[in-house]
Amino acid sequence: MSLPARGLNTSAVEVTHVSSHGIWILTHDNELFMPYDEFPWFKDQPLKNILNVQEQSPGHFYWPEIDVDLTEEIIRHPERFPLKSKVFSSESHFD
Template sequence: MSLLVHGNSISEVEVTNISTHGLWLLAHEKELFMSYEDFPWFKEKTVKSIINVKEQSPDHFYWPDLDVDLTREMIEYPERFPLKSNSA
């Protein structure tokens, strides 16, 4: 998905892989791994809902089908954000 401002692509974000352990998000030419242990909201969800990701502002990602809202910092350092949903 690309954000366009005056016809120029300013960022791209996409899910590049989904496995039994988690998923990989490619943002600004950097791939970020998101384990299901740290991000349980994605486990057992449909591929369609997982790949539907938007970058609402720089390094702020939103999955509208799942109502999941994460920043790059949350993805890179999940230990800094220990609160998790009880439901997966």
């Protein structure tokens, strides 16, 4: 009995660009943009943390060093998901 040769370990998601405005990811031939205004968790992160993204299941992305968990639906329609962490918000303040 012989086993088939292993294939290359390829990721279904990849960060393709990081700019002063946000992050672009490529997943299954779709490019998605995440502006820092809507996704503030990424803004001050080291590049290595942003680049390390995993697709946990189809359309479900996780950045382990940042502990950010997003779906394609959230990225495409952030207005449908208004709750955001105040920890990273520029509007948060301490009394």
